[in-house]
Amino acid sequence: MTRPITAHIHTGALRHNLARMRRAAPDARLWAVIKADAYGHGIARAYEGLRAADGFALLEVQEAERLRALGWRGPILLIEGVFDARELEACSRLQLMHAVHCEEQIEWLAAHHAQAPHSVFLKLNSGMNRLGFTPGAYRSAYARLAALPQVASVGHMTHFADADGTSGIAAQWSAFQRATDGLPGERCVCNSAATLLHGAGEAGCDWVRAGIALYGSAPDFPTHSALDWELRPAMSLRTQLLSVQQLAAGEAVGYGFTFRAEAPMRIGTTACGYADGYPRSAGGGAPVLVDGVRTRTIGRISMDMLAVDVTDVPQARMGSEVTLWGASAGGAVLPIDEVAQAAGTISYELMCAVAPRVPVVLDEDLYTE
Numbered sequence: 001m002t003r004p005i006t007a008h009i010h011t012g013a014l015r016h017n018l019a020r021m022r023r024a025a026p027d028a029r030l031w032a033v034i035k036a037d038a039y040g041h042g043i044a045r046a047y048e049g050l051r052a053a054d055g056f057a058l059l060e061v062q063e064a065e066r067l068r069a070l071g072w073r074g075p076i077l078l079i080e081g082v083f084d085a086r087e088l089e090a091c092s093r094l095q096l097m098h099a100v101h102c103e104e105q106i107e108w109l110a111a112h113h114a115q116a117p118h119s120v121f122l123k124l125n126s127g128m129n130r131l132g133f134t135p136g137a138y139r140s141a142y143a144r145l146a147a148l149p150q151v152a153s154v155g156h157m158t159h160f161a162d163a164d165g166t167s168g169i170a171a172q173w174s175a176f177q178r179a180t181d182g183l184p185g186e187r188c189v190c191n192s193a194a195t196l197l198h199g200a201g202e203a204g205c206d207w208v209r210a211g212i213a214l215y216g217s218a219p220d221f222p223t224h225s226a227l228d229w230e231l232r233p234a235m236s237l238r239t240q241l242l243s244v245q246q247l248a249a250g251e252a253v254g255y256g257f258t259f260r261a262e263a264p265m266r267i268g269t270t271a272c273g274y275a276d277g278y279p280r281s282a283g284g285g286a287p288v289l290v291d292g293v294r295t296r297t298i299g300r301i302s303m304d305m306l307a308v309d310v311t312d313v314p315q316a317r318m319g320s321e322v323t324l325w326g327a328s329a330g331g332a333v334l335p336i337d338e339v340a341q342a343a344g345t346i347s348y349e350l351m352c353a354v355a356p357r358v359p360v361v362l363d364e365d366l367y368t369e
């Protein structure tokens, strides 16, 4: 038998979450953000579930090429634009829209022999100070870009730094309004958090860019849970118990003996460790499901194994199903946001970190309506 760990990708959940995000932004078109190999779900698998999106937003030309090879003829947006002048040829060939966030990208375009003029989105740095033209430089950048024969249309984009937090979007949104006021072109603004919390209508945008919510995580956890937002997990990481041990009071578990039983207890050893992408920082109390029953990790996470408390799961034995996050085969759900919180991180990082050695399967049926 092979090592029993699998990441299940639920295309039905992706479809459901896409429909949910459309309800949050009924008047906008939706870019499904599939950067980082679709947040670890795999581009081809994500495409299965998300092909009803209006377009796909990602980073690398190679990923855009894969998407075209899968048959996608609709819009694709390179959200950071091209990384060098040569990539503009691929943009022409693959008909990619691309962000323009700096002077160099404008110069590359001005020198490019375009087969057909490109559609671009000019990026405003509205306060996050990561990428984009400052409000003071925005209008002249727009004028230069719009005048290029290589350019068919110029849209406007910016990115919110704290849509899910206490700062909200108000200051960045008004900076965007002022910078783009009166300029023609589509507005592409909201991420998942801004779309769910503030609505695209309120923000007045033509396109939203939804990522994390499509994969079933609440962008503003713990204020809201995925359940509150009616989002379903698109990824379930499951393994099995390799063994069950009976501990006497005072016995310890794992490297460093960091856990010691206060009373007699049963523990299970599972076939998942940090080399599978499970965070080592989730040792000592992160939630986990055994046979669909909620329990917790104990002691340190090893490279290939981790220990769980099965004292209150009397049926647990070698081979029992363990769900690290997502849904159990029986449909019990452990939100990835809760595991991420226990590990001191966010769901994005867990999804992206699932290791190449973990086999991935498509699980169409769970969650089909």
Ligand SMILES: *Cc1c(COP(=O)(O)O)cnc(C)c1O
Binding pocket: 033, 035, 079, 159, 190, 191, 192, 193, 209, 210, 211, 212, 213, 219
């Ligand atoms: C990743 C990203 C998004 C999507 O953000 P989520 O929080 O996953 O919805 C949107 N816009 C830009 C520019 C991004 O980099």
